Structures are given as C-alpha cells and as structure tokens.
Amino acid sequence: MFHRSLLFLLALIASCYTVQAQQSWVWQNPLPQGNHLSSIKMIDNNNVIAVGNAGTIISSHDGGSSWIVSDSIPSAQLLSLSILSPSKCIAVGYGGIVLKSEDAGLHWKTIGSGTSNALHCVQFPQQNIGYSVGRISTILKTTDGGDNWFTLISGVVSHFNAVHFVDSSRGWIVGNNGLIMATQTGGSQWTAQFTGVEESFYAAHFISATTGWVVGDKGKIFKTINGGDKWTAQTSGVISTLRTVQFTSATTGTIAGDNGTILRTNDGGDTWTAQQSETANVLLSLHFIDG
Template sequence: MTHTIALRPALALLLLVVGATTQALPLNDRLERPAHLSPLAEREALTDIQPVGDSQVMVGTAGHILLRNASGQVQQARVPVDLLLTAVQFVDAKHGWAVGHDGVIVHSNDGGLSWRKQLDGHAINPLLLKAAEDDVARLEQALVAAPDDPALASALDNAMFALDDAQAASAAGPSRPLLGVWFRNAREGWVVGAYGMILKTDDGGVTWQPLNGLENPDRLHLNSVLGLTDGSLLVAGEGGRLYRSGDDGAHWSSVQSPTEASLYALAQLPNGEVLAAGFGGTLLVSNDQGERWMARRLPVNVSLYGIRPLADGGVVLAGQGGTLLFSPDGQRFEAWQAPGKAALLNTSLARTGELLLVGAAGLQVLPTIPFKVHAQ
C-alpha cells in the first residue's frame, strides 16, 4: 500500500515565499550547481538570519548566503548548491550550518565566507530506509515473543507506515526539505524537516543518523529544533506538535500542547522562558524548559515565522504581511507594520542598533527598532 501525504502549510509557506524566483530545475542540477552570484541577491527572498560576531549571515532562495558586516556592506558567499535554504545557525564565530530543500546541509568553518555540502537527499534516503527496515524487523521479532501485545501491534503498524513512506521517498529522489537546524557545539547537531525527518550528528556533520521515537505516525512536518539551557531538546511542528528529549534525542516525549495550529519557530529568552510561534498568531510560552505550555494572547492573529530574543530581555516576532511584534519582557506585545507587506521570516539586531528584516522581499534595514521606546 502506498501512502500519499498532502503538502502542508509549513512547506507551502516556503514555496509561497520564493514565488516566481524559484524555477523547476532538475534535482541533480540544483544539488550540484553552485549558487549564482548576483548583485541583486539581497532583494530576493531570504528565509533566515543570524548574528555572527559583528556580522549577520542570511540564507534564502537559489542557494543565496549573504554576509552583512558592521559597516553595512553585503557580500554574497560562494555556495555549492542552487536551491532554497531554509535555516542557518552558527555555534561560534567560525562554525555554522545551513539546511534546505532536497535534504541539503552545507557547512562553513570560516564565519560564512565559504561553504561546502555535507549531506543531501541522495544520502538521507538510504539512511531513512535502513532505519525503517531495522525498526520493522525489531518489532516483528518482539511481536513473535508477545503476539497478544496491542502496543507492539500498533507500533508495528506505524513502523510499516514509516517503511512504506521511506520506500516512496527513495523512489521520488532527494526531494524532501530540511526546515530546521540546531547545533550545541561544533560537533553535536540536529536537523529536522518534512514528513517527520530528524537526524543527528556527533562529528560536526561528517556523518548523520536518523532518530526514531517521536510519536508522529502521520509523518507531520517538523519545523524547528532548539536546545535549551537545561540541556534538553525541543522540536516543534505541524498541528501544534511539541516533542521534548532529555537525552540528546535517544528518547522523546510528546508534550501536551494547547493548540492544533502549526508551530514554525522556537526560542528561549534570557530569563529562561521558552516561546513557540506559529499559524494564526499562535504564541505558546513555557516557564519550565518546555514541559508545560500556555497560550499568550497577542494583538494580531497573523501567522508568525520568526522569534528574535534581545539581550535586554525583550523579543521581536516576525510574521505575515510585514507584521512585527515587540515586547520588552515577553509579556506585553505591541504590533508594528514594517515597510511593505511582504512576509517577514525572521529579524536580527545589529550591534549598531539597526533592525534587520528578512523575508519575501529580501533584506530590509531599519535604522533602529522604531517601536521599542514607545512600547516601554
């Protein structure tokens, strides 16, 4: 039996953001052809931004990775792939990773100036297929020893579904995107993506292994992964799904969520509070490292795609239609409209005080946070 899963909002969002800038290119071309260097790259769709030292690193459509220095000059890095990149994270001033469509992972060890490919869907598909085959074999053997165990029978049904899904993915080629990345240090990292993909590395991305144990029989997309200050891991995804692991992903518990809205972003504030933002103005808050959550009311109901904690305890949320939300303490939020109404996927604050916005319209630079003083 072949299972087909419809395109869901998290993946549709990324396709909507790039719009006409993405062409239907053969998979091998996208994975093997370097990103085109363009003087207009900062005006094309950008999906994520992260401060790295005095600079800012941005990723986006067509393999574009841009660096903006403290004086405001923007430089495009050389990247070995020509496809949409969805998220970026640096653990220090040198080591960073970006993930994107077709299961691609690229790595930089020079602060984002140059990148090399570590993994793509060609390598991920056999990893997922073998993991699914091993899981089915293990459960079949366990069911022989306990044929009347309903939990084992249900687990085997889910494992067969996962195997069927992995076989279909292998037949389709390297087409499934990665949507989130988080590294604890220069060696330990996790990536998550479409149809429940989650992989871990212990050697800086040289090798990767799939992780099992998330209660996700419908293979819902996993959109974001984050490590917390207590050492635990959080994963957020479609349908309000939240998962927590206290042992680096070896085991996972499903966290009770007060929403069924898809969650797109995770962040932890300096005071330890954890935020999860998503569809339709959803903002969830946890004060116990992600074990329990409550919904926080916002003045707008637009979808939220990015969370930027500020060093002074404040936070900026970015979302649909150019919406920005600012709070000085994570409690009270005030809405503000960015120039234009293009979707904003994330923000960053430069050390010079400029607020950088990335999204469907590329990079926008505001001289300061225009609503910060008023909100306080």
C-alpha cells in the same frame, strides 16, 4: 530600545538602529542579488550571513550596509542557518542539503545528510553538537560539528518546522497541527507536549530548560515556565502567521511574521506591542546578539 545588532529577513533585509525617543526600522537592499532569503544570523555586530532560494548565500562585513554573494553554491532552496563559531557555519534546505563553511561564509562544501527530505531548521547548542528537522518526521543529529549526520526517531508522523536546544541534551521540536515534542536525552527519547490548539507552530525559543515560547498560525503565542509540562496562551493582538521568535532575556523578546508583523515585549510576553516594519511582506527570520 533596540540595538543596531538586529536584522530581519525576507525577500530583502531590514535593519534596526538605535533612535532616541522612538523605535525605527530602516530598509536595506542586499544587492547584487534578488532571491528570496529565508534565514539570517549575526556572527558579531559587523559580520552577518543570510541564505535563501537558488542556493543564495550572502554575507556582510559592515553590519548590513553592503553584501557579498558567495560563489559555487548548489542551486537548492536554503531554509535555515546556524553559527557554530566565528568561522564555522551550517546551512540546510530542500532535498536534504547540508552545506558547511569554515571561513565565515566565504566558501561552502556539501555534506551528506542521508536524507532527501527538506530540512526546515538547523541549530547547534554547542559547537560540535547540532540538530536539524524537516519534512516527514525528519530529525538529524551531528556530534562532530556537522561533518556527519545520523537519524533520530521521534515516533511521530508529521512535518517538523523548527528545533531549539538549550544544551546538548534538552530540546524541543515544533511542527504542523499544534505539534510540540521535548527531549531530555539528546533526542534518543521524545515526549509529546500539548497546548490545546491545532494551529501549526513555526518557531520555538527557550532561554533556559524551563522557560520558552512557541509561535505559529493565526497569531498564536504560547509560553511555558516548566519545560513544557504546561503551555499558557499569550495574546499577540494579530491574526497573521508568526514565523520566528527570539528572547534575549526573561523579559525581552521579539516576534516576526506575515504581513510585515513585528511584535515586541518587555515583560516576558504578558503584553506584546506591534512595531512599524514599513513592509507588508513575510518576515521569516530575525537574530539579536545583544537584545
């Protein structure tokens, strides 16, 4: 059964509530703004932050019932958000923009990233150590909580769509044309991994150094149980592009994507069940804090 601590994100936000005997999705309207939103994160059951087009950053302090628009944000398209602590957040986006908040999203400052390439994803496995990836093989790393960033070299020319680290050293990048790369050295060395398909991947999620999933074009889902040495295809039952994935345990996971697609598994992905989303829009981001 779903919990209230889940939010989905697209141009507007949908929220999931516990319902006896069935799973249900309820639409929420994050007024007073109407820009497309790209990424959402929950700090706890009540405090939520979302980012999107035109430098939009909105926050909620009542679990998504009402929203506040942050002021004085550069007018750039923000694509990804990471929570470092209950008060610290980092957002990234087009033009290599990096924004940092130290008051739970109320105020933001611009941080130099050293690149003008779009940054598609940012993730902090630890409060001080974070990674961001984007266009034209861009990989950035910080070791001081996002105040300073430096470039990592992968040796691959591609567009990188997502990054996920399970600790400060071990992580994966996914990108266009079936790209998966892994590191065990904090990004100083990268190794290519292969699924046998050329569809682009847009999201990755690992619950340990061995077990993880990647999702992407044409409903593609792949799982590994050995850190990516071997990837096994799972059947999604859809052909829509899958944009985001999160597992809260070895068995329980959720995927969202184009055409309002929401998929849910309770057996590690052996079977995926479509959920009713009440929308045909693209679902770009999701975040659980308790499954």
